[in-house]
Amino acid sequence: MGRETNLIHGLPEPFKIKVVEPLVVPSPERRKEAIREAGYNTFLLRSDDVYIDLLTDSGTAAMSDNQWAGMMLGDEAYAGSKNFYTLEKSIQDVLGFPYIVPTHQGRGAEHLISRALIKKPGLLVPRNMYFTTSKEHVELQGASMPDVVIDEAHDPESMLPFKGNVDIAKLKKVIEQNGAEKIAFVYVEMNVNMAGGQPVSMANAREVSKLCKEKGIKLVFDATRSSENAFFIKEREEGYAKKTVVEILNELMGYADACIYSAKKDCLVNIGGFIGTRDIGIFEATREMVVTYEGLHTYGGMAGRDMEAVARGLREGAQYEYLKYRIGQTNYLGKMLMDAGVPIVKPVGSHAVFLNALKFVPHIPREQWPSQALAAAIYEDSAVRSMERGAVSKGRDKNTKENIFPKLELVRLTIPRRVYTNTHMEYVAESIIHLHEHKDEIKGLKMVYEPPALRFFQAKFEQV
Numbered sequence: 001m002g003r004e005t006n007l008i009h010g011l012p013e014p015f016k017i018k019v020v021e022p023l024v025v026p027s028p029e030r031r032k033e034a035i036r037e038a039g040y041n042t043f044l045l046r047s048d049d050v051y052i053d054l055l056t057d058s059g060t061a062a063m064s065d066n067q068w069a070g071m072m073l074g075d076e077a078y079a080g081s082k083n084f085y086t087l088e089k090s091i092q093d094v095l096g097f098p099y100i101v102p103t104h105q106g107r108g109a110e111h112l113i114s115r116a117l118i119k120k121p122g123l124l125v126p127r128n129m130y131f132t133t134s135k136e137h138v139e140l141q142g143a144s145m146p147d148v149v150i151d152e153a154h155d156p157e158s159m160l161p162f163k164g165n166v167d168i169a170k171l172k173k174v175i176e177q178n179g180a181e182k183i184a185f186v187y188v189e190m191n192v193n194m195a196g197g198q199p200v201s202m203a204n205a206r207e208v209s210k211l212c213k214e215k216g217i218k219l220v221f222d223a224t225r226s227s228e229n230a231f232f233i234k235e236r237e238e239g240y241a242k243k244t245v246v247e248i249l250n251e252l253m254g255y256a257d258a259c260i261y262s263a264k265k266d267c268l269v270n271i272g273g274f275i276g277t278r279d280i281g282i283f284e285a286t287r288e289m290v291v292t293y294e295g296l297h298t299y300g301g302m303a304g305r306d307m308e309a310v311a312r313g314l315r316e317g318a319q320y321e322y323l324k325y326r327i328g329q330t331n332y333l334g335k336m337l338m339d340a341g342v343p344i345v346k347p348v349g350s351h352a353v354f355l356n357a358l359k360f361v362p363h364i365p366r367e368q369w370p371s372q373a374l375a376a377a378i379y380e381d382s383a384v385r386s387m388e389r390g391a392v393s394k395g396r397d398k399n400t401k402e403n404i405f406p407k408l409e410l411v412r413l414t415i416p417r418r419v420y421t422n423t424h425m426e427y428v429a430e431s432i433i434h435l436h437e438h439k440d441e442i443k444g445l446k447m448v449y450e451p452p453a454l455r456f457f458q459a460k461f462e463q464v
C-alpha cells in the first residue's frame, strides 16, 4: 500500500469481501441459557450460539479467491498428484527446504519426526516452552521435553522484543549435564504460542544452530507460525528492515535440519501440514513412515485440492502487506484494551491477546477458576467466545493428584486470519472494557464434572 495512514490499527484490511457468512447475535436470554447449558465451558458452546469466535486461530482462516480457484484444480490422483509438485515448489521457494513430506495436519508431522529421531526411551528433546501435541508425541516415544526458553517468556509484564528466544545457557547446561548423545534433537518453536505468540530472533536461531552443529545434534523447527515470526524480525531486528519476508524465512529456515509445519495457521487454510527438510536421512525415514500413518508420500492425508490451497496460502501468508494488517489487527485489539486499563500479557503477540485473569478478577479465588469464570462472563456479555488458559487447562499433578495452579491464569482471545473486521475487534474490546468496569459482578465457578484427561475440553461448572 502506497500511503502511510494514520489509522490506529496501521492498515485497513488489504482485501474486499466477496462472500459473506451471516452472523446472528443471540439474545441476552439465550446467551445466559447457552453458557449454563455448556457448563460454563466455552468449548461446549455450539458455534450457532457464538457471534464472534475467538476460540482458536487453527484452521479458521478465510481463504482467498486465488486459493478457492486453486481448489478447482485439485488433481485427485492417488499417486503423483500435480498439486503435490506445486506444494513442493512453494515450500522450496518460501522456506528453502528441498525435501518435503506432506501430512494431514501438524500433529501428523510431529508424530513422524518424533518417531524418526527418538531412537530409544529416556532421551531429551529441549524446547523453547512447549506445545501440547508436540510434547505428547515426544513423550509417546519415551522422551521428555525440558524447557529452555528465556525466563522472560513466563513474565506477562516483560517487554522484550524476542520473548520466544532459547536461553543458550540453559540449553548448554542440559547438553552438558546429560551428554550430547542423550539429546534426541533440539526443537525450536517459531513465535511461541504458549508464550502468547512471542518471536525468536534471527541471532538466537543462528546461535542455537551453531551450538547444535558443534555438538552434532539435529535441530528441528516447529515452523507453524514462522511467517508471523519473520515479520517481527523484519520490524524489530537490526539489518532486516529491507529484506523481504521470504528472504528472511529462507535465512531462518536455513539454520534448521528440518521443520514440522501445521498449515492451519500461517498458510491460511482449514487443514494440512508437512515436514520440510534438507537432511536426506530425516527425509528418507519420514517418507517411509508417512505411508503407514498418513497416506502415500505425495499426499500424506491431504486431498489434492487441499495441497493446492496450502501451496498458494504459504505464499500469500508470507506477504508483508498481509502480515502488517494481520499483526496490526491483533495489536489494535490489545491497544484498545490496554488504553482502558484492562490487564493483558505484554507485548501483544501475533495471533492472540491474553487477558490476565488474576488481575482482572482478583476477587475470585483460584479454587473458583478465575479464567474459566471470565471466559464465561465474556460470552454472556457479548456472545464472544474465548478460551481458558490457566489451572483448568493445566490439570492435576500426576503423582499427588492435586490441582496445579500455574503462574499464569489467562483468557485467550485468538484471532482467525482475514475473518473478522476491525469493527468486530472494537465490539470485542467494548464488551471486555464494560466487563472490566463491572468486574465485581463476575462470579466464581465450581467444577461439577471433571474428565480424567485434557479436562479443559469437557469439564462442566456451576456458578457459586
Ligand SMILES: *Cc1c(COP(=O)(O)O)cnc(C)c1O
Residues within 6 Å of the ligand: 058, 105, 106, 107, 108, 131, 133, 134, 189, 193, 222, 224, 225, 261, 262, 263, 264, 265, 272, 273
Ligand atoms: C497447531 C499447532 C501444532 C499442531 O498442528 P495441528 O495442525 O493442530 O495438528 C503444532 N505446533 C504448533 C506451534 C501449533 O500451533
